[in-house]
Amino acid sequence: MAGVGGGNDFQWCFSQVKGAIDEDVAEADIISTVEFNYSGDLLATGDKGGRVVIFQREQESKNRPLSRGEYNVYSTFQSHEPEFDYLKSLEIEEKINKIRWLPQQNAAHFLLSTNDKTIKLWKISERDKRAEGYNLKDEDGRLRDPFRITSLRVPVLMPMDLMVEASPRRIFANAHTYHINSISVNSDHETYLSADDLRINLWHLEITDRSFNIVDIKPANMEELTEVITAAECHPHQCNVFVYSSSKGTIRLCDMRASALCDRHSKFFEEPEDPSSRSFFSEIISSISDVKFSHSGRYMMTRDYLSVKVWDLNMENRPVETYQVHEYLRSKLCSLYENDCIFDKFECCWNGSDSAIMTGSYNNFFRMFDRNTRRDITLEASRENSKPRAILKPRKVCTGGKRKKDEISVDSLDFNKKILHTAWHPKENVIAVAATNNLYIFQDKIN
Amino acid sequence: MSSENQESEAPLEFGEEKQDSQEKDANPVKSEEAKLKAKYPNLGQKPGGSDFLMKRLQKGQKYFDSGDYNMAKAKMKSKQLPVAGQEKGLVTGDHIPTPQDLPQRKSSLVTSKLAG
Numbered sequence: 001m002a003g004v005g006g007g008n009d010f011q012w013c014f015s016q017v018k019g020a021i022d023e024d025v026a027e028a029d030i031i032s033t034v035e036f037n038y039s040g041d042l043l044a045t046g047d048k049g050g051r052v053v054i055f056q057r058e059q060e061s062k063n064r065p066l067s068r069g070e071y072n073v074y075s076t077f078q079s080h081e082p083e084f085d086y087l088k089s090l091e092i093e094e095k096i097n098k099i100r101w102l103p104q105q106n107a108a109h110f111l112l113s114t115n116d117k118t119i120k121l122w123k124i125s126e127r128d129k130r131a132e133g134y135n136l137k138d139e140d141g142r143l144r145d146p147f148r149i150t151s152l153r154v155p156v157l158m159p160m161d162l163m164v165e166a167s168p169r170r171i172f173a174n175a176h177t178y179h180i181n182s183i184s185v186n187s188d189h190e191t192y193l194s195a196d197d198l199r200i201n202l203w204h205l206e207i208t209d210r211s212f213n214i215v216d217i218k219p220a221n222m223e224e225l226t227e228v229i230t231a232a233e234c235h236p237h238q239c240n241v242f243v244y245s246s247s248k249g250t251i252r253l254c255d256m257r258a259s260a261l262c263d264r265h266s267k268f269f270e271e272p273e274d275p276s277s278r279s280f281f282s283e284i285i286s287s288i289s290d291v292k293f294s295h296s297g298r299y300m301m302t303r304d305y306l307s308v309k310v311w312d313l314n315m316e317n318r319p320v321e322t323y324q325v326h327e328y329l330r331s332k333l334c335s336l337y338e339n340d341c342i343f344d345k346f347e348c349c350w351n352g353s354d355s356a357i358m359t360g361s362y363n364n365f366f367r368m369f370d371r372n373t374r375r376d377i378t379l380e381a382s383r384e385n386s387k388p389r390a391i392l393k394p395r396k397v398c399t400g401g402k403r404k405k406d407e408i409s410v411d412s413l414d415f416n417k418k419i420l421h422t423a424w425h426p427k428e429n430v431i432a433v434a435a436t437n438n439l440y441i442f443q444d445k446i447n
Numbered sequence: 448m449s450s451e452n453q454e455s456e457a458p459l460e461f462g463e464e465k466q467d468s469q470e471k472d473a474n475p476v477k478s479e480e481a482k483l484k485a486k487y488p489n490l491g492q493k494p495g496g497s498d499f500l501m502k503r504l505q506k507g508q509k510y511f512d513s514g515d516y517n518m519a520k521a522k523m524k525s526k527q528l529p530v531a532g533q534e535k536g537l538v539t540g541d542h543i544p545t546p547q548d549l550p551q552r553k554s555s556l557v558t559s560k561l562a563g
Contacts, residue, residue, distance in 0.1 A: 020560040029560055051559040076562040089512075178504055197504055225500050247500070279480045280490075331475035334482040439561060 011445045012392045014385055015430070016070055018055070019438035021383065031434035033421055037101040037109065040425040043071055043432055044111060045439055046096025050080035052113055052166075054124065068430070068443050075124050077166040080115040092117050098183050100192070102205075110169070112192060116179040119194055121170035121205065127163045131155040175201050175211045182232045188239040195232035195244060202256075214262045215244060215254065230345075231291045238297065241266075245302060249286030253313065269311055271318045281333045281342070289345035294354040295426075301357055303348040306330065308359050308369070323369045323376065326361045328399045328410045341415050351424045360419025363408065364435045365395055381419060381433045381440040391445060516545065 019029070028049025035044050043055040056074035083092040094115055102110040108125040135153045136144055178196035185192045193214070194201050200215035215232075219225055227248040235241035240256045252265035273282065285305035293300045294310075299320075302309050306327060309319035325346075329336060336342040341362075348359040360366045361378070369376045378395045385392055398407035421434040429444035484490060 018561045020563070022560075031561075045561060047559060047561075049556070049559065051556075053559050053561040073562045076559055078556055081556070222501065228500055228503065277476070279476045280483060281476060281480065331479065333476060334479040334486075337483060338486075437560070 010429075012379060012429075012431075012442050013445045014387065014390045014392065014440070015068070015443045016441040017383065017386050017438055018053075018071075018441075022437070025437045029437040031421060031437060031439060032095050032097065033099050034423045034432050034434045034439065035099045035101060035111075036423050036425055036432070037111075038103050038426060040427055040430065042074065042101070042109060043423070043441075044099045044101070045432075045434065046079065046099050046113055047437075048093070048095040050078055050082070050094030050096060050115065052077055052079045052096065052099065052111075052122070054109075071441055075164040075166050077122070079113045079120060079122065080118065083117075097180055100183050100185050102185055103189055105189075112183050112185065114180050114183050114194065117173065117176055119172040119180070119183055119203075120168050121172070122166050123169045124164060124166045127165060128160060129157045130160040132158045170205065170208050172203055172208050172211070175203075181230060182244075184232060184234040184242070186234045186239050187237055191239075193232060193234055193242055195229050197228040200229065200232055200242075200244060200262075212260075214256065214260075216261070216263060230288050233291055233293055233300075236293050236295060236297045243291055243293070243300060245288035245291040247287040248283060249288055249304060251288065251291060251300070251302060251311070267313070267316050269316045269319075271309070281337065284337070284342055285333070290347040292348060292350060294350050295352065296354055299354070301348055301350065303346050303359055305342060305344075305346075308348050308357060310357070310371070321371065323357070323367075325359055325367050326365075326397070328397055332410065336415070339415065341418075344418055344420065346418075346420050347422065349422055349424045351429070352427045356424075358422050358424060358431065360422055360433070362415050362418050363413040364417040364419055365397075366419045366422055366433055379442075381435040381438070383438075389445070392442065 019031075022029075026049075028047060028051075030048045031045050032048055033044075033046040036042070037044070041057045043057075045053050045055075047053075053076045054074045055071035057069040057071050060069050079096055080094040082094045084090070085092060092115065096113050096115060098112075098114050100112045102112070102121075104110075108123050111122050111124070113120055113122060132139070133153050133155045135149065135155070136146070138144055172194070176194065176196040176199065178198050180194055180196050182195040183192060190206075191202055191204050194203065194211075195215075198216065198218040199213060201211040202214045203211045215229070217227070217229065227246045227250075230245050230247055232242060232244035235243075241253065242256070243251055243253045245251045249270065251269040253267035253269070254262035255266040256262060258264075258266060273286075288302045288304050290303040291300060298313060300311050300313060302311065302319075303325075306329060307325055308323045310321040310323075311319045333342065346360050348357060350357055355372050356368055356370050358366060358368045364381045365378050366381065367376060367378050378397070379392045380395050393406075396404075396407045397413070398404065398409050403409050417436065419433055419435055423432045425431065431442050433440045433442065
C-alpha cells in the first residue's frame with residue numbers, strides 16, 4: 001500500500017534507532033520532546049531527566065550515494081536539574097517539556113529549553129582550534145615564572161579535535177506560578193512566548209529579569225475555574241499574532257496590536273458539539289493537547305484525544321478537516337479513564353509542504369494523513385522492523401469480530417507504549433518518532 | 448478509507464470508517480459512561496469542574512511539614528502514623544505526608560543513553 005507524503009511509490013523505511021534496549025526503562029530516560037531545527041540538520045531531544053541530546057546529520061558522502069545522511073550525536077548536556085521550592089513545598093521536575101530552536105544567525109546554534117518553571121537559552125558552539133604557545137602560561141596551563149621569561153612568544157591557533165560546547169546564555173526564571181506547557185519563538189526573532197496553565201508571558205530574548213504578561217485567565221475566585229491553557233504558539237509570519245488552546249477544546253487567536261493584555265481574543269475557534277453525544281468523557285477527550293500552525297500560516301492543526309483537526313484561520317465555527325486517529329478507543333474510554341491514559345497529551349506535526357500531518361497513538365503506532373490524496377497510514381516504531389532501509393509495513397487495528405492476519409485487536413494494544421512526540425524534517429521526508437526511551441528515525445525510500 | 452461527500456459545505460472526515468448514524472457513535476461512549484458510573488457511584492457530574500482542574504494545577508506539591516510530622520508522632524506515640532492516601536500529593540484531613548511517602552532521592556545525574 002502506498003504511503004503518505006507524495007507520489008504513488010512513496011514508502012517509509014527504517015533509518016536509525018537511538019537509545020537502550022532495556023526491559024526496565026528508567027523514568028529519566030523517557031523522551032519528553034523532539035524538535036528539528038530550521039534546516040533539519042540538527043535534531044534535539046529532551047528527556048524526563050532534564051537532559052538534552054542533539055543529533056547532527058552527516059553530510060551525504062560521495063562513496064555511498066544511496067544512503068541519506070545519518071543523524072549522530074553532536075552534543076549532550078544537562079539542561080535542567082530537579083529543584084525544590086521550599087516556600088511552596090513544591091517539587092520542580094527537571095523534565096524538559098519543550099525545546100524550540102532559534103533561527104540560525106551565526107556559526108553557533110541557539111535553542112530554548114524549558115521545564116515546568118524555568119526557560120533557558122542554550123548556545124551550542126563548535127571549537128576546532130586551540131591557541132598554543134602562550135607567553136605567560138606553560139602548555140599545561142601553569143603560570144610561568146615572570147622573571148624567567150626573556151622573550152616574547154605570540155600564541156598561534158592550532159587545529160584540534162572538534163569540541164561542541166553547550167553553555168546557558170540566559171535563564172528566564174520566576175515568571176510562572178503554574179506549569180509551563182509551551183514555548184514559541186516569534187517570527188521577529190527577538191521575542192518568544194511561554195504559556196502555563198493560566199497565563200502566557202512574552203519575553204525578549206535578551207532580557208531575563210522581566211517578562212510581559214499577555215494572557216491571564218486566572219479567575220478571581222479559583223472555585224470558578226472552568227478551563228486551563230493547554231498549548232500556545234506564535235504565528236509563523238505575523239509577529240503580532242498567536243494562538244492558545246484550552247482544556248475545553250477551544251482555540252483563541254490573539255492580536256497583540258489590539259491591546260496590551262490579550263484576555264479578549266480576536267478569533268475564537270470552536271466546533272459545535274452535538275448535544276446528543278454529550279457524555280462524562282466529552283470534555284476530557286475534547287481537551288486540546290497540541291496546536292501547530294501550518295508553515296504557510298494559513299491553517300492551524302489541533303490534537304485532541306481521538307482526532308486531529310485542521311482549521312482555516314478564516315473560519316472559526318468549525319475545522320475544515322478532521323482526521324480520526326484511533327476511533328476504536330471510543331469503546332474503551334472507561335478503562336482509559338481509570339488508567340489515566342485518557343489524559344495523555346499527544347502532539348502533532350506538519351510536513352514541510354503542509355501536505356501531510358502526523359501524530360502518535362498507542363502500541364508504538366503513529367499515524368500519517370495526506371491532505372491531498374486523503375490517504376492515511378498507520379506505522380509502528382519497533383525494533384522488529386529495524387533493519388537498515390527496511391520498508392515499514394502498514395499496521396491495522398481490528399475493531400470488529402474477525403481479526404485478519406497481521407491485524408491487531410484493540411484489546412491487545414499496549415497502552416504503555418505511547419508515541420506522544422514526533423517531528424518532521426522541515427524540508428525532506430525524514431521523521432523522528434519518540435517511543436518512550438527510544439528515538440526512531442525513518443526516511444522515504446530512495447528509489 | 449471512506450469519506451463522505453455531502454452537499455452542504457460540511458467538512459470532510461477521513462481515517463476510520465464512519466459509523467452509520469450518530470446514535471451508533473454515541474452508544475459505545477454511553478455504555479462506557481455507564482460502566483464508569485457503576486464502578487464509581489460518587490463520581491461528580493462535571494469532570495471538567497474546578498476540583499479536577501485544581502488537582503491538575505497542583506501537580507508536584509508535597510506538604511511535608513516536619514513540625515506537623517513530629518507533633519503527630521508525639522501524639523500517636525506507639526501507634527502508626529496515618530499514611531497519605533493513594534493519591535500522591537493530595538493530602539487532606541489528618542493524613543500528613545511522612546518521609547516514607549516522599550519520593551526517593553533521585554539518582555545522580557548521568558549522561559543520556561541516547562548519546563551512548
